[in-house]
Amino acid sequence: MYEFHARRRIEFSDTDMAGVVHFARFFIFMETAEHQMLTGLGVRPGSYRDASGRSFAWPRVTATCDYLAPARYGDELDIRVTVERLGRSSLTYGFDLSCGPVRVAQGRITAVCCALEEGGVMTPVPLPEALVERLGQPLVG
Amino acid sequence: MYEFHARRRIEFSDTDMAGVVHFARFFIFMETAEHQMLTGLGVRPGSYRDASGRSFAWPRVTATCDYLAPARYGDELDIRVTVERLGRSSLTYGFDLSCGPVRVAQGRITAVCCALEEGGVMTPVPLPEALVERLGQPLVG
Amino acid sequence: MYEFHARRRIEFSDTDMAGVVHFARFFIFMETAEHQMLTGLGVRPGSYRDASGRSFAWPRVTATCDYLAPARYGDELDIRVTVERLGRSSLTYGFDLSCGPVRVAQGRITAVCCALEEGGVMTPVPLPEALVERLGQPLVG
């Protein structure tokens, strides 16, 4: 199974008045690690217009996070990304976030590769072939 | 089942370059609706110190969101909050987010009532009795 | 001078580990109040495509904030917006943010009305005439 590792230092603005990282920030940490993985695989993440003028985006269909221990300002997170499921248009990522030996969170995000039409309509399109080849995992469903 | 409704207008800073609300913002929308519900029930949400000097917080143990349709700048969201499960120290909220007749997302968050000790250690404590009474639902587990 | 008032409740996610509102959030508070003002004047704020298919945005050229007192979770802010200067393409807003009798911050933002061309190039265009009429202030420069 393809696996990618990212690192990230917790910033002051990631925290809230309880003195720990705000729970919604973990979704940003996961998304950015996913984007670093895709970039490393030669795929454009985010939202973009290709050479032919078509626009694409990767909207999420589901996102979940289990919080196991608090993360704090200054901590360095290790983020392990795996591809749990490869569909025709969709990717399900698994995330493990640790701070040293302590696992702080685990999450899962399913994103869909979409064409972004005029008026903002999003239509699923097949995953980029190059990505499927690079991941080397069987497509499911 | 106790039910609460909140409304919220999408702001420019909620959006990303795909032209729609960034997926992580939905967790903020859910949290704020939860806090409005708790405040209305006479319970202090967030993180606070009580009259006796003890500090409390409501850390999340799990948060999930399914995205059904994009939400856009200027949209007004209706957020319906229900209490899906009432534990000894924990609450599981369900959220339905709609924009007019369109359901844009549904989510679930489990939060735990904790005492916040010196050094930032968080220890689960029983839910405030007044809250349990107000909700009028059986405790589970 | 045209004057607009907005109100906003501080959310948990606006805070940081120092126990107060994070300083960067005040810029979001100011921007949203500005947008509410423009919407009330019949002008489309944010970034949009008009009926003829042209896209527009209001990028900022400068933003500043002086912090006078901390704002805290649950506080309700009164935000007074004035138009300090009306240029051919630009607007300079002044902001006073108070919490009850306490002034917590004052800021200033200059935004420029721009056409958003292919490739993301932004070109200043004259302010909407209807806006200039509604504000009833002399153009400067």
Place this chain on the structure above:
Amino acid sequence: MYEFHARRRIEFSDTDMAGVVHFARFFIFMETAEHQMLTGLGVRPGSYRDASGRSFAWPRVTATCDYLAPARYGDELDIRVTVERLGRSSLTYGFDLSCGPVRVAQGRITAVCCALEEGGVMTPVPLPEALVERLGQPLVG
């Protein structure tokens, strides 16, 4: 004059629907670069409790940013931090943010070293001596 350089990759969640980095994010970029500088100088930034149990924080008294060119998703920012003014309790930082040869923004932030008392009251205290020595600049005012 003391000078520090930081680098930062623009993330998807830094953008807004105009397709560029949201203006308020630049204040986060500046703050994080400041914190990296302070950490490198052996000073604890953010908000913390020292060995004797006293709490400290660095609230901002003013923050400003001039926007010179848009920054976009995937850009790598070079952030140059200088200390423009060293007061008894306060530091004024200057920031230059560039993307390759293009200057995208310049900013200034004044922060005050404060003791954080019970009840959240913040009282200015002299800057840490070690910091003043390391910066090697004359104190003003």
